[in-house]
Amino acid sequence: MPSTRSDLDRSDAGYVTVEAAIMFTALTVVVGLVVAGIVTVASYLGAVDLARDAARAAALDPGNASGAASPVVSSVDADAQVSVSGGGGGDDGGGSGLITVQITRPGHLFDLSATAVIVAEPAGESQ
Structure with missing residues (x-):
């Protein structure tokens, strides 16, 4: 037990x-x-935007x-992978x-994943 103030400080x-x-x-x-x-979060929002842009391009064709x-995605991020399902028209x-x-x-x-769903544009309709 310290007996003096200097021992306590030490x-x-x-x-x-x-x-x-x-x-x-x-x-x-x-x-x-x-x-x-x-x-x-910023990277995820970028993935969401990229999925939306790719879905718009897919809906046009x-x-x-x-x-x-695929070209829309690869032009923005070469490391990103894209998976597309659907298209080619509906049942009618x-x-x-x-x-x-x-x-x-x-x-x-x-890894970040984002999904976008869009309705395909009608094909062959004249305005």
Whole structure:
């Protein structure tokens, strides 16, 4: 047990430094996670926009929906994968089928996926 004031001060030496180091480390981790979360949300919104644009391109050419959507995706992100289903017209042959475009983009933390569904444009109608 310390008997004088100088012995008491010496036993507490360094506590503030250790507490500050722990606090700054924790603060750095929290700020890093917040920034990573913001970047992930921004990347997801970009994937949603890309899926929407690819679906619009596929809807304009429902007979070749996959061929129309792929160049749109590859021009924006060469690493993204596109999957197109539907197209080619509906049951009545009037081109009213649904086209589903799914985009998968590699992210910093994990892969991001977005889906867009659109009605195919009618084919062969004159205005």
